[in-house]
Amino acid sequence: MEILILDVSTTITLLHEAIALRSVDEELNISVVYFNKTKFKKSRIPSKYYISFDDELEKEDLLKSEILAKEIYDKYNFGISEALYLDRYRKKDRVHSQYYLRYLLRIDSLLSNGNISAVIGEVALGYEVMTYYLCKKYDIPYLVPSNIYAFSTPRMVFFDREYSDKIIRKVAEYQRNLGLNVEKDLINRLIEERKSIDINRGIGSQMLNFIDSDVLKRLWYNLKNYQGADYRESLLYKFNKRVGNFINKSINRIYFNYFGAKLDQNKNYIFLPLHIQPESTPDTIATYLSNQFELARNISLSLPPNFELIIKEHPNNYGVRNIFQLLKYAQLPYTNFISPKTSSSIIIDHSEIVVTIGGNAAIEAILKGKKAIVLSNIHHSNLSGIYKARNYYDLKSLIKSLVGKSIDQDDRENSLIEYYTTIYSGSFPCVWHQPLMAKDILEKKNIDNIFLGIRKSLQALKG
Template identity: 25%
Template structure:
């Protein structure tokens, strides 16, 4: 079987180790790279050049097309991708944290050229399955191309709960886990055991601890800056539409440290009163695929909080809790704007989210794990995006304007969605997920250990075997 991987910065190192192991089992692997640096890295590590599509090789083509102007046929080519899919090109551009900052015609030119060469690459090499991280426009576009020409596109990603497991998600969202098998008695035993541990220990996923660091000046930043300068001098970031640039990196680091310092000086957060009735909404770290891609229609989080405030009864407060991994990302003025929204209290990120969840009358999130946790506690929970744990939610992919919060709060029966329903769901997760960490060696060095690669490859092989028959 021929399979493809989309290069994703440092995660490429992890994907490469997985691909190398899969090749030892007879699979053939190809690579799609949005930048020259990682294409060269793959070649330096033994991947034949003909197995790599470096899309920046065609940068002059999309730049010329942009300068000369687009025609009606160009728009038609991209519209062909939209016809039978749930994602439009304009939305795709807005989802991308970098391409959305470029001129619209330039973004379209880039996508047109990517569409042309990616489809050709997939068809000529008879690639049957593509793996990726659904973050950048080029990844989302590839998913749309795969849909058009009948190739399976799936994203390996953590299932969040239970920790240390991952599943394969169909398409660019995390709404559907690709089905591997039905749960058996062993899965139900594991589900019951884990559920008991969850209620007693209130565990956080490992990735939460790895990312839970307050920004401060680090020596590693200077090393990273030096690497980026060398990268620019060698021209390896030319036409890379996943690269922000040196100026942005410097400004962003300064902004993070400044914001983190101001938060200590001008603490905008309030203490919760767990005895008063409230609805809990948790902010997402941003930019992040969990909100910009999975929850694109609600990616303006301040406006989303305003919508929640509009439909919340006056009997309840809206507690907005900052994400502990996002300290430094947002300015004081951002928090002050949230605090001006009627009925809203801004809650400190360090407070125990499990206590806030269990005392809430309702939990609302765009796509966050907090709704998953709330459902396990039997607390009514709503997601604004369609999520894979939809079966245990009160409302999945809610339209805020149509959400009747009063009915949900007053329907105490919603808190009875525990027991067999939870166990059945967790058993399904165990049956259709695998042990292993999907990450990159910068965020989590253990992801490229021999033990973890063996575990994750076992999951990849289970999926590929399933797809073969």
């Protein structure tokens, strides 16, 4: 049984290697697919693959890749152009269609041999999404690791590409059969605690909590061993991008300090938190509703009397949009653009409805007894109090029908209890993300827990 891990982010390479080394001498063999030649050569794990994007394709191979790309487009409605859109902002002009055609052929040769039991990867980049669709073609589970911070300690859970709860429910059932039962009063307490917690924890505070001397050693080891010439080449682009973001952020800060919206307790609000973009949730899951300005415009034109729209930039996207883009939003009718430093928790308290493409603001809303509208299939879209809009007409009708409508608090509480119970039962106590920053993430206990989680998830899927 072989598992492939797609090693995309340099910052998570050490974690991938630790997991793969943990699988040596086990019946579960974990291999890592590298896209960086330097990382591939330096890797210490015995089972590894290297996929190059630079090799020229022969005419026959090019034809095969084009057929694969057309098959994915016809069957799953995801094309090369969407993959290009997701990746171009990271790699700028170096990304082109040949890049993906080469990748499709290489990864298809790995997946089609019948030896791969599952693939572990993210869904943020274009070729990760294309890998997922190839996995669907060969009926191979594509597991997306995600840390859940709703509990006293971080727990990891695997979602599938559509963010449905299929995988966690199967794992939950598998664990319950082993005698693991989660008491509902425990989940109730967690929900009550969660209501009073400001979920917007900034990266700065996380870094202060996690940074220690071991982190600096890991960072230096990673830079020394795994950063090849291709990474150094992109450093200048990243530096220029950071400078541009710093300038935008400085100008935006002046705008928000002097002209930004302030919450008024006497006003009725509908809250729209923006997503980072390009990003998989707005751009591949909710493709036809991914234009966030058009979304804001349609909400502003659908506002009931005496209501205003309040918009907040995603904290991790602060500085990406320039002042002219912010003003474009702010000039919409009855629309307020609030500082990204304002707590979403406080904004939700002042709002009657939260509208999000697929963010956690929807869960935050129903935890506080508010109503939420989502525009995509996400793991919490079936919770009581969350409503789904398939298009702008649905959205307008939902806003109109939800204003002044009360939600059944018993249904809301029961659905939250079921949701968190399922998450808890189907998850594992470990940390997956930010291996360079998170304390103790590479310790044996954490790696053992991740390995156990992978194995149990696969057993549940097989069963």
